[in-house]
Amino acid sequence: xxxxxxITIYNHKGGVGKTTLAVNIAFALSFLGKSVLxxxxxxQCNLTSYLLSDDVVDxxxxxxxxxxxxxxxxxxxxxxDGTGSVRLVDVTEIGDVALLPGDIxxxxxxxxxxDAWADGFKRRMGALRATSSISYLISSLGSQRDFxxxxxxxxxxxxxxxxxxxxxSDFFIVPVACDLFSTRALSTLGQxxxxxxxxxxxxxxxxxxxxxxxxxxxEFLGYIPQRFKVYGxxxxxxxxxxxxxxxxxxxxxxxxxxxxxxRKLAPPRSIDPVVGQVQDLASIVQTAQREGxxxxxxxxxxxxxxxxxxKSFFQIAKYIVRAADDRGSx
Ligand SMILES: Nc1ncnc2c1ncn2[C@@H]1O[C@H](COP(=O)(O)OP(=O)(O)OP(=O)(O)O)[C@@H](O)[C@H]1O
Ligand SMILES: [Mg+2]
Numbered sequence: 001x002x003x004x005x006x007i008t009i010y011n012h013k014g015g016v017g018k019t020t021l022a023v024n025i026a027f028a029l030s031f032l033g034k035s036v037l038x039x040x041x042x043x044q045c046n047l048t049s050y051l052l053s054d055d056v057v058d059x060x061x062x063x064x065x066x067x068x069x070x071x072x073x074x075x076x077x078x079x080x081d082g083t084g085s086v087r088l089v090d091v092t093e094i095g096d097v098a099l100l101p102g103d104i105x106x107x108x109x110x111x112x113x114x115d116a117w118a119d120g121f122k123r124r125m126g127a128l129r130a131t132s133s134i135s136y137l138i139s140s141l142g143s144q145r146d147f148x149x150x151x152x153x154x155x156x157x158x159x160x161x162x163x164x165x166x167x168x169s170d171f172f173i174v175p176v177a178c179d180l181f182s183t184r185a186l187s188t189l190g191q192x193x194x195x196x197x198x199x200x201x202x203x204x205x206x207x208x209x210x211x212x213x214x215x216x217x218x219e220f221l222g223y224i225p226q227r228f229k230v231y232g233x234x235x236x237x238x239x240x241x242x243x244x245x246x247x248x249x250x251x252x253x254x255x256x257x258x259x260x261x262x263r264k265l266a267p268p269r270s271i272d273p274v275v276g277q278v279q280d281l282a283s284i285v286q287t288a289q290r291e292g293x294x295x296x297x298x299x300x301x302x303x304x305x306x307x308x309x310x311k312s313f314f315q316i317a318k319y320i321v322r323a324a325d326d327r328g329s330x
Contacts, residue, residue: 004037004147005324006138008169008218012192013185014156016177017226017278019046020285020295021316022153024309027294028317030096034148037091037141040102041072041134041165042155043110048101050289051094057101060092064103072134073103079133080112086137088144094292098147106161113160120203125211128203132212135168149324158192166193167200167214171221171323173275174254178228178242186249190257193218197261220258220266221323222273223250224316227280235279247272276316281309 009018009025019042026036040047048071049057064071070089078084091098112130119127129136138150152165166172174189176182200216207213225246228239235243250273255266267273281295284305288298296310 004138004142004150005171005327006150006152006169007221007320008152008154008162008165008172009175010154010162010166010172010189011174011176011182011185012156012158012162012189013177013182016175016182017224018156018175019050019153020289021173021175021224021226021278022047022151023050024288024294024313025316025320026097026149026151027095027297028310028313029149029320031314032317032321034317034321035096035098035146037098037100037138037147037150039072039100039134039138039150039152041106041152041161042102043104043106043161044155045102045104047153048099051099051292052092052101053292060101061103064105071101071103073105073109075100075137076106076109076133079130080109085129086133086140088137088140091141098145100141102153110159110161113164117160117163117199121206123206123208123211125208128207128211128213131164132168132214134164135214136212138168149320158188163196164214166218167196167216169218170215170327171320172218173221173320174223174250175226175278176223176246176250177226178239178246183242183245183249186246186253190254193220193254194257194261197258197265217262217265219264220254220273221320222267222275223254224275225277227278230279243277247274275319276312278312278316279308281305284309 009022026038029036060071063069064073075086075089078087116127116130154162204213225243229236251269258265284300284302287300288295291298296306
């Protein structure tokens with residue numbers, strides 16, 4: 001079986017559209033014939049709530065500590081309990097997309113991962129295994145079924161859970177809102193990911209033979225300006241000005257910072273790594289969330305906005321497919 005391409009949608013800033021992107025890109029990819037696993041790795045469980053009705057979510061959460069629990073917590077619980085390796089849970093099918101549901105108890109795993117990371121520097125085999133447990137879980141799920149892509153949805157923070165997700169990824173994509181705080185946050189993001197990669201290199205270099213370690217080479221695929229205002233068919237002047245700022249700060253604060261470690265980790269200045277763009281889609285986003293469907297399939301009557309949404313997410317999906325194909329070529 002082929003190894004799925006793992007992608008993290010990441011920005012430690014909250015509310016920039018990570019979850020909305022993850023869901024809609026996944027559906028667009030599945031429409032293009034790709035098999036996708038969505039991993040709700042944010043203890044807020046927003047992605048799960050987007051796709052499943054409240055009673056199904058409640059039922060999943062109420063039973064997640066049972067032997068046949070089906071959330072991401074059910075999978076990692078044996079690692080925390082010290083009773084064994086991750087448990088292979090059954091994924092939940094949402095049409096053609098597979099979901100590994102989230103769980104509020106994942107925050108307990110996050111605390112555990114903080115200590116495990118520190119112990120990784122002390123070459124402790126158990127700690128290294130714990131650090132790699134979500135990675136191992138995804139590989140095991142991928143060996144049961146041929147996924148082309150796996151998406152990790154992340155919570156808005158720079159915590160130990162996001163660190164292992166990023167370091168397990170082939171690519172990461174950064175959604176950015178067109179406002180001052182989002183552009184400023186890019187500097188923290190670039191420095192944080194750089195530190196994580198360098199720490200992972202150190203751990204890898206000193207790890208005992210045969211220890212499980214994370215791949216630790218997430219490539220910055222690019223950014224997605226999110227939720228900007230349009231006037232007619234184009235960005236408002238204010239949004240356009242933010243887009244220009246984002247473009248230059250992405251290079252300065254993310255790409256060039258990562259390229260200091262390895263030039264393969266981010267594109268050079270000559271390439272503007274804009275994976276796509278998603279304008280403000282107003283209330284149809286909430287309608288789609290309520291109905292658990294991609295935005296362009298929701299029941300809202302705003303047909304031109306739905307067409308715009310479809311076009312945006314399909315363009316992003318195609319960009320990702322091209323990047324994944326290029327990665328496979330020599
Ligand atoms: N393109 C868009 N147009 C209009 N509203 C949007 C758009 N994208 C997302 N939203 C809305 O913005 C809010 C935040 O979106 P979302 O939950 O996807 O962000 P997030 O980055 O995942 O947040 P968090 O950091 O809390 O996980 C949601 O209420 C969503 O409905
Ligand atoms: Mg989210």
